[in-house]
Structures are given as C-alpha cells and as structure tokens.
Amino acid sequence: MKQFGIVWKHEFLNYVKTKSFIGITAGFALLFVIILSLPSFFDLSGLIPGLPGGQTETEYEEQVPDAGSGGAMTGADGSIRTSGYEGTIYLCDAGGQVGTEFVAGLFPSARVVEASSEEELKTLVEEGDAALMEAAEAIGDGESEGAGGPRCGFFVESLGAYRYYVKNRSFSDQVEGTFVEGISYLYRNAELEKLGADSRAVERIYGFSPASETIVLGKDSISNFLYTYLMIFVLYFMVLLYGNSVAVSVAQEKSNRAMEVLVTSTSSNSLIFGKVLAGAAAGFVQTGVMIGAALASYQLNREAWGGMLDFVFHIPGTVLLAFAMFGLFGYILYAFCYGVLGALVSKTEDVSRNAGPVMFLFVAAFLLTMFNLQNSDGIVMKVLSFIPFTSPYGMFVRVAMGNVALWEIALSFLLLLGTVWLVAGTGAKIYRMGTLMYGNPIKLSRAFRMSREKNQ
Amino acid sequence: MKLEVRKIRKSFGGKEVLHGISFEVESGRALGLLGRNGAGKTTTIRVLMDVFRPNGGEVLADGKPFVPKEHKIGYLPEERGLYPQKKVLDQMAYLARLRGMGTKEARESGKWWLERLEIGEYADRKLETLSKGNQQKVQLAQTLICNPDIIILDEPFSGLDPVNSQILKDVVREQISMGRLVIFSSHQMGYVEEFCEDIAIINHGDIVLSGSLREIKHEMGMDRLTLSAVNYEAGRLAEKVETELSHLVRVEQVKKEYLILKGQCEDAKRKLLAALSGTDIDVAQTGMYEPSLNDIFVAKAGDGE
Numbered sequence: 113m114k115q116f117g118i119v120w121k122h123e124f125l126n127y128v129k130t131k132s133f134i135g136i137t138a139g140f141a142l143l144f145v146i147i148l149s150l151p152s153f154f155d156l157s158g159l160i161p162g163l164p165g166g167q168t169e170t171e172y173e174e175q176v177p178d179a180g181s182g183g184a185m186t187g188a189d190g191s192i193r194t195s196g197y198e199g200t201i202y203l204c205d206a207g208g209q210v211g212t213e214f215v216a217g218l219f220p221s222a223r224v225v226e227a228s229s230e231e232e233l234k235t236l237v238e239e240g241d242a243a244l245m246e247a248a249e250a251i252g253d254g255e256s257e258g259a260g261g262p263r264c265g266f267f268v269e270s271l272g273a274y275r276y277y278v279k280n281r282s283f284s285d286q287v288e289g290t291f292v293e294g295i296s297y298l299y300r301n302a303e304l305e306k307l308g309a310d311s312r313a314v315e316r317i318y319g320f321s322p323a324s325e326t327i328v329l330g331k332d333s334i335s336n337f338l339y340t341y342l343m344i345f346v347l348y349f350m351v352l353l354y355g356n357s358v359a360v361s362v363a364q365e366k367s368n369r370a371m372e373v374l375v376t377s378t379s380s381n382s383l384i385f386g387k388v389l390a391g392a393a394a395g396f397v398q399t400g401v402m403i404g405a406a407l408a409s410y411q412l413n414r415e416a417w418g419g420m421l422d423f424v425f426h427i428p429g430t431v432l433l434a435f436a437m438f439g440l441f442g443y444i445l446y447a448f449c450y451g452v453l454g455a456l457v458s459k460t461e462d463v464s465r466n467a468g469p470v471m472f473l474f475v476a477a478f479l480l481t482m483f484n485l486q487n488s489d490g491i492v493m494k495v496l497s498f499i500p501f502t503s504p505y506g507m508f509v510r511v512a513m514g515n516v517a518l519w520e521i522a523l524s525f526l527l528l529l530g531t532v533w534l535v536a537g538t539g540a541k542i543y544r545m546g547t548l549m550y551g552n553p554i555k556l557s558r559a560f561r562m563s564r565e566k567n568q
Numbered sequence: 569m570k571l572e573v574r575k576i577r578k579s580f581g582g583k584e585v586l587h588g589i590s591f592e593v594e595s596g597r598a599l600g601l602l603g604r605n606g607a608g609k610t611t612t613i614r615v616l617m618d619v620f621r622p623n624g625g626e627v628l629a630d631g632k633p634f635v636p637k638e639h640k641i642g643y644l645p646e647e648r649g650l651y652p653q654k655k656v657l658d659q660m661a662y663l664a665r666l667r668g669m670g671t672k673e674a675r676e677s678g679k680w681w682l683e684r685l686e687i688g689e690y691a692d693r694k695l696e697t698l699s700k701g702n703q704q705k706v707q708l709a710q711t712l713i714c715n716p717d718i719i720i721l722d723e724p725f726s727g728l729d730p731v732n733s734q735i736l737k738d739v740v741r742e743q744i745s746m747g748r749l750v751i752f753s754s755h756q757m758g759y760v761e762e763f764c765e766d767i768a769i770i771n772h773g774d775i776v777l778s779g780s781l782r783e784i785k786h787e788m789g790m791d792r793l794t795l796s797a798v799n800y801e802a803g804r805l806a807e808k809v810e811t812e813l814s815h816l817v818r819v820e821q822v823k824k825e826y827l828i829l830k831g832q833c834e835d836a837k838r839k840l841l842a843a844l845s846g847t848d849i850d851v852a853q854t855g856m857y858e859p860s861l862n863d864i865f866v867a868k869a870g871d872g873e
Contacts, residue, residue, distance in 0.1 A: 118665050369649020373710065376617045376636075376643045377666040544619075561581075 115378040119386025120393075123361070127394035137398045141405035148409040151416035195290040197222045200244060202265035202277075204233040209302070210268050210295060218294045219287070230267045230275070237265040237277040266291060271299040330515070335423040339431070340512040341485065342424070344505055346399055347439045348478050354395040354443070355450040355470075358387055359463045362454030362543070371547045380544035384455075385536070388447040392440065434511035437525060442504020445532045446474055452539040455546035456554040466553050473501055481505035488514030498524050500531035569595045569630055569717065569749060576615055576625035584773065585611055588625065591768035591778045595717070598740075598750035600764035600781070600861075602757075604869050608773045609753050610646060613720055616751075617643060640667065642716030646723045646753070648707050652696035656682070656706050659695065664713045674713065681709035685735060700727050708736065712743070719743055722753045737762065757861040767861070771869045785858050788867070792857035793817065793837055796826035798850040805849070812847055816840050828857050 127133055150156060197219050203212050204227040216224040225241055227233035239245075240263060264278040264287055274295065276288050297315075304311040362384075365371045374383060410417070410425045449470045457466050480502065484492045488509050496506030497520070507524045510516040542559045571593050578586040586608050593599035603609045614620045616627055618636045627634040651659045657678050664674035682688045685705040690698055695706060704727045711719065721740070725733050740763055744750055754760055760767065761781070768778035777784065797805050806819045806827055816839050817829035833839065837856070844851055859867070 115666055118662070122662050365649075368652055369645070369647040370651055372645035372647050372649050373643065373663060374666070375619050376614075376641070376645075377663055 115382040116386050119378065119382050120390045123387050123390030124393055126361075127357070127390065128397065133394070133398065137401050140402045144402065144406035145409040148406060148417075148421075149413050152413045193290070193293075195219050195222075195286060197262075197287050197290070199223075199262035199264065200225060200241070201287070202227045202233045202236045202241075202263070204228065204230055204265070204267045206230075207268060207270040209271050209298065210266075214294065214298070215266070215291070218290055227265065233265045233267055234277055237263050237279050268295070271295050271302060336431075336513045337485070339424050339427050340509060343427075343431075343435050343439075343508070343512075344478070344481060344485075346403075347435075347442065347504060347508075350395040350399060350439075351443055351446045351474060354391040355446050355474075356463070356467065358391045358447050359450040359454035359467055360460050361387055361391075362451050362547070363457050363460045363463050366455065366457070366547055367459055375544070375547060380547065381540045384448070384451050384540050384543045388444060388451050388536075391447055392443050395443065396440070431508075431512045434508050434521070438504040438508045438528065441525075441528050441532050445500065445504070445528065445535055446470065448532070448535045448539040452542045452546070452559070453556075455543040456556065456559055458549075458553070462553050469556065477502040477505055481509060485509060485513075488512075498527060500528045503528050571634065571718070571749060572628040572631075573612070573616065574626050574628065576612065576622045576627070578611055578615055578620060579623050584623075586615070586622075587773045589770065589773070589775055590625075591766075591775060593749055593751060593766060595749045596744065596747045597766060598744050598752050598764045600760035600767040601751055601753040601770070602755075602760065602767060602865055602869070603753075603770035607770045607869070609770055610722065612770065613643075613722065613751070613753070617641060617720070639718055640714050640716040642711040642714065642719045644707060644711040644719075644721045644724055648704065650695055650703075650707060650710065653694055655692050656687075656695055656698070657691040660706070660710045660713055663710050667714045669714050677713050677715070678709065681713055682706070684739070685709055701729055701732050704728055705732065705735075708739070712739070716748065718749045718751070720751045720753075723755070724752070725754065725756055725759055757865060761861045767864075769865060769868050776868045777864070781861065784864060785861075788864060789856060789858040791831040791836065792820065793829045793831065793840065793854060794826050794857045795829055795840075795854045796852040798852045800849060802827060808847070808849060813840065813843055816843055826853065 151160075195218060198221045200223045201215060201219055202225050203210070203215050205211060212224045212226050216222070225236070227236055244263075262279060262282070264276065267275040267277070269275075274291075276291070278285065278287075300315070301311040304314055365374060407425055410421060414422075450467060453466045453470060454463055457463055477496070480492065480496055484490055484496070487493060493506055493510060493514065496502040497510050497516070499506070503524045507516070507521060511521065538560070546554055546559060573589055573591050576586050576589040577584060589608065589612050591599065591601075601609050601612070611620065615622050616634075616636075629639070650663075657675060660678040660681075661671065661674040664678065665671060669677065679688065679691060682691050685708060687698075687702050687705050687709070690702060690706070695703060698706065708724065711721070724736060724740070728736060737759070740750065740752075744763065750763070752760060752764055765781060766779065767781050767784065769776050795805070795809070796802070800808060802822050802825060806822045809817065809819055809827065809829065814832075816832060816836055818832055819827055820830045821828040829840075831837065831840075841854070844854075
C-alpha cells in the first residue's frame with residue numbers, strides 16, 4: 113500500500129507538473145472566468161439575445177409602424193418581432209405598399225435608404241451609398257462595408273413578390289426572415305380589409321396564446337440536455353486524453369527499460385494501480401479546476417447574465433453524484449485497458465495502433481449514447497446503461513434526463529465495479545507479464561492466454 | 569547469509585526455459601553467473617527476485633524460503649534503464665523510496681553514491697544529458713543507494729572506459745569485503761575471475777558447471793601440463809611430441825606459444841621431464857596447466873559441448 117502511494121504520488125506529480133497540464137488547466141479556467149465575466153463589464157445585449165439591457169427583440173405592436181403612415185401599430189399581437197440587424201437596408205418599393213418607415217420599424221438598429229430602381233438598389237448594395245463612402249473614408253477604410261456594416265436590399269414588386277439583394281450573406285442571416293414576416297403581415301391586413309374584416313381583431317385571434325405556466329415535478333429533459341451533453345463530452349475527452357497518457361507512460365517505461373528496475377523494486381500491482389489512479393486523479397483535478405472556475409465565475413456574474421445560464425450551471429446534486437460515480441469508475445475501467453495495452457508494446461509509437469480495439473469500443477459507446485440522448489428512456493439507452501463499458505455514459509444519461517429506479521442504478525454500478533475489479537485483476541497479470549516482453553507488440557488474445565497460466 | 573537456488577524450473581507458454589537450475593552463494597562472496605546469450609541467466613535472476621514465479625524448485629535464504637521483499641536487494645539489469653527526462657537524483661530517490669527508504673534518507677544516500685562514483689555534479693541534471701559512461705554510473709549508484717545486502721550485477725562493466733572500470737572494480741571489491749552477497753553476470757571473463765570465488769555456468773537452461781572457481785580450475789587442469797620450446801614453434805613442437813613422447817603424453821591443444829598435454833600414465837610430469845632431456849627439445853617453459861575461465865566457459869558452454 114505504501115509503495116502504491118509512492119507510485120501514485122510520483123505519477124500524479126508527473127502529470128500535474130508538466131507545462132502542458134498547467135497551461136491547459138490554467139488557460140481554460142482563465143478563459144471561462146473571462147467569458148463569464150464579460151457581461152459585468154460590457155453590454156453584450158446586442159450579441160446575446162435575452163441578456164439584461166438588450167432590446168433586440170420587442171413586441172411588434174410597440175415598434176412597427178403602419179405601412180405608409182408612420183404611426184404606431186396597435187393591432188398585432190406579438191406575432192412579429194423586430195430584428196437587431198445593424199447594417200444598411202436599401203429599399204425599392206415598386207408597388208408602394210411597404211414604405212421605408214415600415215422597414216425601419218422592422219429593423220430599428222438598421223439604416224434604411226430608399227432606392228429609385230432595382231438597378232440602383234443593386235449598385236448600392238454592391239458599392240454602398242455616398243454617406244457610407246464618406247464614413248469609410250473618414251476612418252481610412254477603402255471597403256465601405258467596414259464603416260457602414262453589412263448591406264442588403266429589397267426590391268418589392270408587390271406584397272406577394274420581392275427580390276432580396278445582399279452583399280455578403282452571413283451564415284446566420286435573419287434579415288430576410290424578418291422582412292418576410294413583415295410583408296406577410298401587410299398582405300394579410302390588406303386581404304382581410306378587402307373582405308371587410310377587422311384585420312387587427314383577426315390578428316389578435318390568431319395571435320392568441322393561453323396564459324400558461326409549466327411546472328416540472330420530475331426531470332426537465334429540455335433544460336437538462338445541455339449540461340448532460342457537456343458532461344458526456346468531458347468524460348469522453350478525459351478518457352481519451354488520460355487513457356492514452358497511461359498507455360504511453362507504461363510503454364515509455366518499457367521502451368527506456370526503467371521497467372527492469374521498477375518491477376524488481378515494487379509489485380506490478382502497485383505500478384499499474386498507481387499509474388491508473390494517478391491519471392484519474394489528474395484528470396479529475398484538471399476538470400474540477402476548469403468547471404470550478406466556470407461555476408465560481410458564473411455565480412459572481414449571475415446578475416449580469418440575468419440568470420439565463422442557470423440551466424447549465426445549476427446541476428442537481430444527484431446528477432453530479434452519478435457523474436462522479438459512473439464517470440470515475442468508467443474512466444478507471446478504460447484506463448486499465450489502456451495500461452494493459454501499453455504493456456503489450458515495446459515502443460511508444462505502437463501504442464495508438466494497439467489501442468485500436470479499446471478506442472473502437474469507447475467511441476462506439478460514446479456515439480450510441482449521443483444518438484440516443486433525446487430518447488433517454490428508450491430501450492437502447494436502457495441496454496447501454498447496464499453494459500459496464502457503456503454504463504458510464506448510459507446510466508449517467510438516464511439519471512440526468514430519464515426515469516430510472518434506484519435498484520437499476522445500484523445494479524448497473526455493481527456491474528461496473530465488478531467489471532473494473534475483473535479487468536484490473538487480469539490487467540495487472542497481463543501488465544506483470546507484458547512489461548518484460550520486448551519485441552513485436554503482443555496480441556491481446558495471447559496475453560489473455562498467458563495471463564491464465566499459473567506461475568506468472 | 570547463504571542463498572540457495574534449488575532445481576528452479578520455469579516455462580513460458582508451455583516451453584520450459586529453465587530445467588532445474590541450482591547454485592548457492594554466501595555473504596562476503598561473489599558468484600559469477602555465466603552463460604551465453606539466451607542461456608537463461610536473466611530469467612534465473614528474475615525468478616530469484618520474484619518477478620517470475622517458478623514452475624518448480626525453490627529459493628532459500630539460510631534454509632528458509634527466500635522472500636525478496638524482506639531483503640534489501642540492489643539490481644543492475646543488463647538492459648539499462650532509467651527515466652531519460654528526469655533529474656538524476658530525483659529518480660534515484662524515487663526508486664530508493666520504492667525499496668523502503670525515507671525521502672530524506674534516499675536523497676542523502678543518493679548524493680553520497682553520486683559523489684563516491686565521481687558524478688556528484690550531475691545530481692540535478694536530466695539523465696539524457698549525461699554521457700553513456702556516466703549514465704552507467706548513475707545506474708550503478710541507484711543499485712547501491714539502499715545499501716543492499718544482496719547485489720545483482722548484470723554486465724556492469726559494459727560501456728565503461730578503463731578509468732571508470734577501475735572505479736567500479738574498487739566499489740565491487742569494497743562491497744564484497746563489507747560482507748555483501750554479490751551475483752555477478754558478465755561475458756567479460758577477466759572481471760569475473762577478478763571478483764568471483766564461485767561460478768555457475770548456465771547453458772540452454774541447465775547448470776553445466778558450478779562450484780568454487782579455484783577447485784574447478786584445479787580439477788580441469790589435473791593431469792595436464794604445458795610445454796613450450798626455444799627451438800621449436802608450437803606446431804612443430806606438437807609433431808615432435810606426438811612422434812617421440814606419445815607413450816607419456818597426448819597433445820590436447822596447440823596454443824599460439826605452447827602446448828597443452830594430457831598425461832597418459834602414472835607420474836607423467838616427472839617422466840616427461842626426464843624424457844625431454846633425451847630429446848633435442850630446448851625447453852622454454854613447462855608446468856601444471858590451469859585453464860582460464862574463458863577456456864572453461866568455451867569448453868562447457870561452447871557449441872561442442
């Protein structure tokens with residue numbers, strides 16, 4: 113036990129004293145702190161919808177004026193929202209049914225400029241107008257988009273037909289969507305008026321939504337989804353990074369022959385258990401520091417966020433406990449597999465090739481869980497939650513998002529513990545034998561056969 | 569302490585590689601464990617140190633089962649290996665702690681041994697920055713850091729220049745004189761002859777010869793004489809002896825400078841000296857033949873055996 117402690121401490125310090133460990137841990141922790149502190153120092157309401165202080169999405173009835181009249185509309189019932197687009201919109205309204213003021217109402221942060229023809233509109237979208245050019249020259253930018261922001265334009269033939277011109281279309285372009293909603297609204301009003309109906313009354317009827325409140329008495333999969341998703345990724349990367357580190361560390365000791373002295377100085381059990389558990393501890397310390405920094409930073413800046421990230425950071429204790437239990441032992445299970453694979457090769461460059469089967473199993477478990485994440489009570493997830501190589505993901509998902517009985521958790525955990533015990537025992541035997549066999553990588557099947565022989 | 573290895577057998581994957589190895593060694597003496605490459609020396613050492621469990625036989629210390637954990641053992645493996653990217657003293661202290669020393673004691677002992685081997689200035693340097701010879705000395709220092717009762721040295725002189733070899737020789741002699749039990753495995757027979765009073769030769773997993781080196785030499789030299797002449801070179805001298813003195817001796821080996829003769833009758837030495845005076849052979853040197861360890865090794869572990 114004392115020797116295990118010495119190996120564990122040596123290996124743990126090997127991990128945490130490396131520049132890459134310190135750099136990655138401190139770097140990510142700092143990044144989380146900075147990102148989560150930003151709303152306390154800067155007004156990000158324009159970038160992040162829903163942040164306090166932002167007015168990017170307002171009720172249509174408060175903002176959008178009547179077409180052509182410029183007065184405030186009162187008829188719509190919140191079905192259309194304005195856009196926070198901050199560029200220039202050129203409008204050529206051939207049918208005279210829309211008007212620049214209506215468009216300006218839809219895009220309160222944008223500059224709306226009228227164009228006399230479609231040709232002019234096209235040129236303006238491409239090159240910008242005089243005001244934009246002046247602004248660009250004032251800041252010494254030859255490309256006018258730098259001064260005036262993005263540009264686009266609408267050529268409206270009628271309420272039923274338009275063409276959208278855009279200089280550079282961004283991936284998240286929502287201008288057209290807002291515009292469509294706007295002219296559809298105008299079209300509906302015009303048609304309803306032709307029929308003699310009170311368009312505002314109709315809008316109110318169609319825009320009706322009952323006053324409601326959702327009270328979740330069990331688990332809310334919608335709000336649990338994100339942190340479950342993130343925690344699965346954390347476990348995935350932990351196993352991937354630290355599992356491989358364990359394998360490389362074992363292979364290195366074989367390759368530089370330090371193993372020759374080590375196996376005669378201490379038991380092989382102390383060596384492999386020390387290595388695997390030191391890797392686990394290092395992984396948990398790293399993850400803990402990063403997540404801890406994020407949680408602390410969010411708590412300090414929660415007011416500035418208006419509590420909008422509560423659904424990510426307010427993780428229930430049971431979920432954290434499930435993550436700690438299944439995550440830790442799942443990691444240990446895979447780390448033992450990696451440790452054994454490291455003992456079967458003589459060169460570190462052979463590790464990745466030999467680690468293929470474990471990697472395949474691990475990635476398959478991850479993908480199966482991800483594909484079934486939205487069906488946490490389905491039969492696939494139930495099966496995954498009991499197989500020890502997949503239960504670190506499967507049972508965690510069921511605890512976080514699904515319905516699971518306590519006996520199921522207990523059974524799954526016992527199965528996982530039993531498998532860890534079995535793999536650790538066999539792994540220690542293979543490790544003991546494999547560490548002193550040099551040359552070509554030893555096949556896993558041969559290693560199993562040899563591990564069953566007496567007098568290893 | 570008397571360490572006895574008795575009829576050790578070891579198999580890997582159904583193939584037996586040690587077929588009943590036996591030898592013994594005592595504190596204050598060194599045993600030369602010899603054998604060709606792949607003969608089974610390293611496997612024997614690993615069985616001795618409980619890295620491999622034997623399929624048969626036993627290891628005894630003073631008549632009781634030998635438990636390596638209960639003894640301080642210093643092992644210098646043939647396959648040298650430490651951590652290239654770690655500081656010399658740090659890794660020595662780590663390995664010493666695994667062998668039961670406290671942190672402070674391990675570092676102090678490590679420093680002492682580094683100074684003793686004249687590499688004290690490298691204590692805080694990474695191992696990979698040292699020359700091969702100095703790395704070898706670090707390896708020896710880590711072997712001796714815990715003041716072991718049993719020292720197992722596998723090819724300790726490989727890679728050392730004559731000056732460093734002399735330092736190592738002094739250390740090994742010192743350890744033997746301090747009553748340590750030393751098992752010395754090497755292909756450099758000169759060193760084995762210098763240190764070892766006993767030898768055990770392993771060939772294809774069997775002990776083919778073991779015991780006191782002096783007695784073995786005496787036994788293998790029995791009834792054998794050496795003869796060299798001033799007026800005949802060795803080849804012609806052999807012809808002359810075969811022609812004129814074959815009733816007394818037989819030419820067993822023709823060396824570069826002399827012949828090794830085996831007596832063919834009672835009191836062959838005295839009779840040969842008398843007979844030589846009746847020939848034209850101008851004797852340069854004659855005497856009892858004592859084989860070198862190299863000769864013994866070749867005779868016992870060579871292909872002809």
